[in-house]
Amino acid sequence: MAKTNQQILDRATDTSIANHILGNSTGESLFQKHQINDRFSGARGHGHAGELMGDTMDKLSLKKTSMEGNSHEKHGADRVVNGVNIQTKYYSSANKSIAAAFENGVAKYRNPDGSMMKIEVPRDQYNKAVKAMARRIKNGEVPNETNPQNAARYVKRGALSYEHSQIATKSIFDRGSTIVVDGQVKSVSFGQKLVYSVGSDFLTGVANTVPTVIVSQVWYYVNARWHRQDADEALKGAVLGSVKPILVGASIYTVSSQFGGSNLAKSIFKGVKADKITQRTAIGVTAAITIGLDVVDCLRGRISMQ
Structure with a gap:
């Protein structure tokens, strides 16, 4: 040429x-x-950093992704990855990250079929977050789910740890x-x-x-x-x-x-x-x-x- x-x-x-x-x-x-x-800006900036990096890594993994958080739809998905709705929660502990997806023992983020959206948590909280979700299932708080062994289906490991997500806001x-x-x-x-x-x-x-x-x-x-x-x-x-x-x-x-x-x-x-x-x-x-x-x-x- x-x-x-x-x-x-x-x-x-x-x-x-x-x-x-x-x-x-x-x-x-x-x-x-x-x-x-x-x-x-703001106390929740690290959550947006974690959400963005999660989307980036999924894109680089050749997954079909879209970011929906900018619409600020109440109880809507932050991200959609290969058709799966994801809500990102970056709190200071695994229990708090999972708890943020519930209100008075009821799951806040649901798919059109009534099932619970997958919750994305800081990378270093994943294992404890799965255990926290298993307890929620055992307590009957996760819709359409009764087996605590399926807890991992509702938790996604984030691309950043909690500390690194905060650094990403600087x-x-x-x-x-x-x-x-x-x-x-x-x-x-x-x-x-x-x-x-x-x-x-x-x-x-x-x-x-x-x-x-x-x-x-x-x-x-x-x-x-x-x-x-x-x-x-x-x-x-x-x-x-x-x-x-x-x-x-x-x-x-x-x-x-x-x-x-x-x-x-x-x-x-x-x-x-x-x-x-x-x-x-x-x-x-x-x-x-x-x-x-x-x-x-x-x-x-x-x-x-x-």
Whole structure:
């Protein structure tokens, strides 16, 4: 494939990725869908972080997923994975996480057939949460279920531990971040935020960029074969060509999310919500990536202004 054709494809792919992140085709940006406002503010932000990372890991596992929590439907599902309704509960203990799914001994989150939705809990609470659910079944609190041995059917192991979910609410742009674990205040290091906050955003960016990249690289492969390129070479080009746009999408999402959710950004853009700041940041980062190199080449006389 000619270099100019590859450049056109790269530009079109980067634009498609940006449109997907910014919501230009749906009207709702990924930042709104992922409840960035709630994640980086308020006492329940870690629950949203756990919910988002759970969705990300399921996507990377090639499961069919959708996030429903942004609708704030009372007793509705937070996520749907392969047709299974999931409600995410990230509390300080397994008993509290499971208890949050009940009210006066009655399950609050139910499927259309009356059965109980699966409850997603912090990764480190899973085993105790299954035991807590078994007790609820034994007490007759789980609808359409009488066997405590089936408790695991109603509990999903989360992608993050309780402590890590709290770290995921802290932006790398801020200093002096703290969390509360087991009643104790703990300082959050730069390295911890790099792994659990930035790392979570990067993987989320990857998971939400891959579908767009796959479409573009399938086109690359078909076009290469149309121009009689060897099948192995065409496949190699498509695979290698997917790396850059995935990194671009993940970088746009990560930088925008981290800055938009930071106290630094809130102090600069007073009164503006995190999701709006992330969108503006994403536009700037996208522009820098998509036309930045052209601007440099133009200033150095390598290409014309036109």
